Amino acid sequence: MKFLGCVLFICYIHLCHRGHALDNPPDSCSGCTFDDTPTILDARQCSSTNKLSKEDKDYLKTVDNEMRNNCKIADPCRRVRSMKASDEKVFEDNKYDFIIVGAGVAGPVLANRLSSVDKYKVLLLEAGPEEPVGASVPYFSNSAVNTSVDWKYQTQPEANACLKTKGVCDWPRGKMVCGTFCMSGMMYTRGSPEIYNSWSKQGNVGWNFTEVLKYFKLSERNTQSKDKIDPEYHGFDGPMPVGNFPHIPKIATIMLEAAKQAGFGITDLSGKNQTGFAAASVMVDNGVRASPNRMYLRPILKRQNLRVFIESYATKIIFDKDRAVAVEFVDKFNKTHKALANREIILSGGTIGSAQLLMLSGIGPKEHLEKLKIPVIKDLPVGKNVHHHVGVEGTARFKNIQENYFNPDSLKLYLTNQTGPFSSTGLTQVSGFWSSSKAKPNIPDIQFFLDPYCSPDECHKFYKKWENQTVAGMRSIYLITDCRGKIELSSNNPFDYPKIYANYLCDKKDEEATVEGILKLQQILNTTAFKDYYLGFGAPDESLCTNFTKNPSEYWRCQTRMNTLGENHHAGSCKMGPLNDNSTVVDPQLRVKGIQGLRVADASIMPTPINCNTIAPVLMIAEKAADMILNPGPAPK
8 A cells, every 4th residue: 555555646636626526424423522633635645655735634624523423433432531631530539450551462362351350450451542434434544654653764774675775774663552453454354273283393382283273263253154154263252353454456356366266265254264365354343443442441431440541651660679559640631650560560562662661671682671771670582583574565566446435425434324435445355375486395485465556547647557457466475484673762761763674674584575476466367357458567766776686586676675565564573482582572471570469461472473464363462462461271391
């Protein structure tokens, strides 16, 4: 969505707002007022290509308001309320059994499960605001990127990647209830069983695939036809709906047929065979993004033993000797508060957030903390072992595909019953997994992503070379890298962003596998399914790598280094492992080593890369963490 996204948004508003008014707007949800963060105007994508006029921006604000005034989309009466200046008394009762830091993916799961026990008092802290309404609409799936609900992290200059931008790579991270999930395409994939089995073999008792499958099932409420999936791999009674979008465009069905002709199966990507293509399973609830916030947190907000503070930034964990006893946090009015934890503090702030808070609190590499004059509580390799999924994008050009879905009728349909084109991510819902020559048996190492497209009457408005053509982005992403980056503090000030050293493409096999994937995509496009449509394939920026145009492999290796694309799949900074492994931060029970009353439960604990989108595995991690907390086993040997 990075390359064509702005074109898509601009085309949408040009087609919608010229002389059109919305007929019969939905009833206002006047009974429940709420604050919201506008996100539909995607600043990052549009700032680098075509500027929007004031008229266009005003219309997008109108669309945002229409979504906000629709009860089924906005869910106004079940939202966490923003704190008011007069709400100081809410902090007076500051004693809890459990404190959860971070309300992205894992936090809402933990809050739900832990507060289900009436005797436990639970506090959930989130640095950002409530989930924006615009992010709840699948069509605007990544509109929150580069807005106020994005941390907008960037890496330190890389030696081998993002060279077009002098080695600096963007790391979008969600700063809101819902977290980075609200910047994603909602795909539900779990990865190969062999990955989890390898975690178990590393000494992570309880983490083989059979053992974690029950937590995947516990979370999942699959709504797909059982003849389309492998039902023994799925759950049907959990909080998280997993199904398909109500709408799929013509170009997506052609792509699936082309994949079949190229030898791929159309398969359940979270079933017994991960290799193949599919209109992927997605986390969607009646045409609206099924965020962990919407499915786990909002239904339980009235529990008397649960409190949720948004716009509350955790700055420090406080210790009594080797026990975590409190969290210090700053509210939206810049006032500092302390919450006490009688039993445990659980960090679910993600790969950056959890690592940063641990180090600020004195848990991390001793030499690094001492350099910043942070008293060392425990010398652990926090911030090491960072891994990510990166690759490259190409642009595929087509003819004879006339699909103009960004119009008043589509908007009206979505506002009325949450169906039609706005209820899906379009072509983006198609994904595939494939094994390059670098892959190990039964562990596909390439994931294919397809990005939004512009159709003929849209593309020519902005790119004359694309006149009368439909253009789509297609990405080859390498999943099983051996490269490891690190996260370090830049100072002892909790409001200073940490330094991120991604260490992308440190191994030539990462480039080579990525290139194999982009060439495989071109093979798919050259099947008979596309014979009446396909025109050609190229790079988004054809001014780069011109010295290699006669050598496709070297050309795409160059493009991978110059125009490196990362997914929102950051992981690994608080590595899980056995107590005798000095490279780890948490044990298999997710307890911070050598510290009582402190755990981490998010993607940061993943010891090695998972070969899929990370949301479903993080849901599993949170479900398993909650079970281990409520039903503790024997102490590790």
